[in-house]
Amino acid sequence: MSKVVEISPTTRHEGHSKLVLKVNDAGIIETGNWCSITPVRGVERLAVGKSMEQVPKIASRVCGICPIAHTLAGIESMEASIKCEIPRDAHLLRVILQCANRLHSHALHNILTLPDMYLPGTDMKINPFSPEEPVRSVAKRLQRIREIGQTIGEIAGGEAIHPSNPRVGGMYKACSPRAKTKMYDLAKEGLVLAHAQMEFMIAILRNYQKRDWAEVGGAKIAIPKDLGYHSQGYLATDPVYGSSSLDECPTWDYSRFKESRPWDWYMGEMEVSLEDPKYPVGGTTKMGTKVNPQMEACTGVPCYDGAPVEVGPRARMVKFKNFDEKGTIGQQVARQMEYPDCLTAMISAIDEYNPAAKVVADYIPQGDGSMGWAANEAPRGTDVHLAKVKDGRVQWYSMLVPTTWNFATCSAALTGAPWQLAEVVVRGYDPCVSCATHMIVIDEDNRIVAQKLIQ
Amino acid sequence: MGLLSSVFKKNVSEEPPKPVAAPQKTDVAKKAETTTKEVKPVVDKITLGYTHLSGCTGCTVALADNYGGLLTLLDKYVDLKYMPTLADVRHIQQVDVAIVEGSVCIQDKLAVEEIKETRAKAAVVVALGGCAAYGNITRFARGGQQNQPQHESYLPIGDLIKVDVLIPGCAPTPEMIRNVAVMAYLLLKGTKEQKDLATAYLKPLMTMAAGCNAACACDIMTSVINQGLCMGCGSCAAACPVRAITMEFGKPNLNRDLCIKCGACVAQCPRGFFNTDVISEYEAINEAIMAALQ
Amino acid sequence: MGAELGKYKSCVSARSTDKEILKGAQDGGIVTSLFAYALEAGIIDGAIVAGKGDLPWKPEPVVATTRAELLAARGTRYNISPNMSLIKEVTRSYGLDKVGIVGTPCQMQAVRKAQLYPFGLREVGDKIALAVGIFCMENFPYQSVLQLVEDHAAMKMESVKKMEIGKGKFWVFGERGQVVQLPLKVTHKYEQPGCHVCLDYVANMADISTGSVGSPDGWSTIFVRSKIGDSVWAKAMAAGCFETKPMETVKPGLELVTKLANEKISKNRKTLEERASFGTGKGLRNPYL
Ligand SMILES: Cc1cc2nc3c(=O)[nH]c(=O)nc-3n(C[C@H](O)[C@H](O)[C@H](O)COP(=O)(O)OP(=O)(O)OC[C@H]3O[C@@H](n4cnc5c(N)ncnc54)[C@H](O)[C@@H]3O)c2cc1C
Ligand code: SF4
Ligand code: SF4
């Protein structure tokens, strides 16, 4: 007889989400629903009627961990709609920003997942805030890596969190030669730290892989070798940056994408029938509580060629580097492998950047209502924004954010795992839930737009 | 000047700044037995909670962006009791200081419960960032979006509960979060003099909390220029996180179509508030805060 | 009493020893010499100064990172240069880590507020390496200066060589040697209204503040106020940047500075009081409460 257990809210990621799990007598997940329960701020709806300059500023505030992805995807979707090409050096500044953001975000994710991992050779889980060595040195290194990322972001982007420098048509300000040198020096320092951090993390992850059990709420839970495996496909548009409908050969195809509502996807009303007061921290939801993922979920289910796909570091590695490791640990290893890439890509962009060049387009069209999209490879995966701009005003706006793509894929990856390790699987995706509270609306727009793109 | 002069005399002196001297971990047990009650409180940490409502986690990132300072804060002054992103705790607990990020969606039962519970279980509630303080971009929300089209109305937390301290900005700065954390520590665990200093520092943030729950570029017009107070320094333009303010002929020009309603401009404006007593001691206070984070 | 001059560690009368700087400086060339020295000594990477704007005598905040750029910004422009507007950008796209800034007392207040309450100024406060304040009785909107020069002094803005407020008069010096002096009661109506609630004359919150008042023509009065100011001043003196005279030995001396500071502060305190009951049962806002 299967039972229902609910973990709500899940912790150590961004935003509010919960897990509703149907498990068998051995506690193994048969069906897992991972859903966002963050209120829907409705950025796509509130964007309608606003100026094309303001909407990306608002879109940036969808997420404070990858605000750069949302700013850039937002702005570039506007540029794609109005058909505005930006100067080369503005694009280079955006690439620098992009890499800076990925660096800080991956480092933050290390802090959030380390507590699930064990210090090699011990049965001790890692508290990243512990003043004890070797953990303290790692925490300091992580914070320094984050500082480097945020500082470079601040120089190229104006602000460390929500960047103010990018604008429709390019960037407000060019970086001075001094700023260029400063970014270069920081990136060089970062590269050394990133290599060290990658090696440390991979060792920690491999150690977890070798373990037979993990301790959860006082019980030893067997770690399956296929923890977090799924059979879904992967989607990525670029190893570093992204693509847009302005590109000669766009790497994302609007016509292959479709989104369904949670109604068609998640489980309906159920009652919690399994409860574990010892589950950290504060226990699982009380027996008898009614749950209804169908109604409660705050996101939709995007599909590519009719099925959910995984986006993010592993998807990029699979698509562009022939990476082939599956499961939660494989996914995390891929993320660590992106560390040095962030910095080498950044360093080449800094090298190419010319401080004397212009960074704003001479002419910024105001738009005729055509559809434009831009996909940005956010730390957690492909972030697609779609927009129609007419006379400088946004007529229609939509965002397909990384975690929304991943909700369904991750739910599939939960099957076969002991329910006590569900959060470990979820955290492997580096979920960023508050950005996922949106929903694209498929109506006649879909047809019109898709037709246009095919023509 | 009266209130603070005694405090500041101490701070300005050449001795290492006593006010926030780090508690010596190793001595805690010994000290507790042998010393008087007055010493003991300084050894305690304050307990801190972090409630995340409809915000973007940028405020959380700002907190984390104290980098090494965050580790020091957690080592010495602050015991993090709950925080959805950084701590492994699911539910709101009794704390000295609760920081709230994000506004409240009044159509979301859980959010409304959480903000009330946060208030009930905290001695001091801090509205962190434009969203919690003023609504910020959630002011523009008007519902109608899947999968919860009824999520339409978002309120700054001060519309639903009493807020003690306000930190505007989007994102708020790591330095402001750090300053408020250190001051909250002094307020709750410090000596009489330290309490006075903390009270004086926090007072404008408390006044803001007791005041209006809305912010906009327009505040620069309505409470500074229209009041005949603007002297053209340009702080507002520098502070704005979306470059909505430019200076034209020495006065702010507001591009209201860009403004996200975060409140940084008017809070940064020296004619927004200027507590001379405290700001003129900038050297001593900054040194004390930096020493605290050593 | 005594509070009107703020806290300071030392006070002298001084003049730059750099002839080139002195040539175009307003008074003793203190501001430009300090920044030029600090730049050379690596104390600052650059400074926010009031550069040339798009109209004659209209200042525009600029980031000067060379001696030439500093020199181009010498002299006083009696209208608003919002120098604080660059305080964040200078640490971003300009890439400066050690920033100098010059400004009126209110701008120095803005600097300190930015350091103590950085609501929208992340990672700016600790990069402010030298804040030089200039004394200030009042400032003007651009249009005011235009009207004073073109209407009252009957001179074209373009042909003005220097403007100065001193000895109770507003002086306009022309390129061809004309000198017009306007009594200050003429200038009062043109003042920036925000100046009427200002309670600082000698830039109490600067690291070093300077102005002409108190010292003989071509010399400046200097207050060294903070630890930073103390150290920079000592180094600049050791490098021979300035010649000085003890304040007690110069005329009109500190007495006049004190007198003017007192006049400004008490006049503006009165304004603040009047504002409190400006309407009927309602007043105007007081930023200091
Ligand atoms: C509005 C105003 C009112 C003043 N009132 C008095 C007064 O009542 N009594 C008194 O003794 N002195 C006053 N001063 C100061 C005085 O005019 C000189 O600026 C000061 O003595 C410095 O001279 P210096 O030769 O050392 O500087 P210089 O080497 O000539 O350099 C002057 C510096 O000031 C900057 N500057 C010029 N105009 C402005 C501006 N509008 N805002 C900000 N920075 C500017 C320049 O960029 C330059 O860096 C006033 C200055 C201003 C701007
Ligand atoms: S104030 Fe800004 S950074 Fe903070 S939650 Fe709101 S949008 Fe995010
Ligand atoms: S910060 Fe205040 S005083 Fe300064 S320019 Fe802006 S509104 Fe005017």
Ligand code: SF4
């Ligand atoms: S003008 Fe800028 S700083 Fe002021 S409230 Fe609007 S967004 Fe915030």
Ligand code: SF4
């Ligand atoms: S009088 Fe005061 S407010 Fe006016 S410019 Fe001078 S210092 Fe600023």
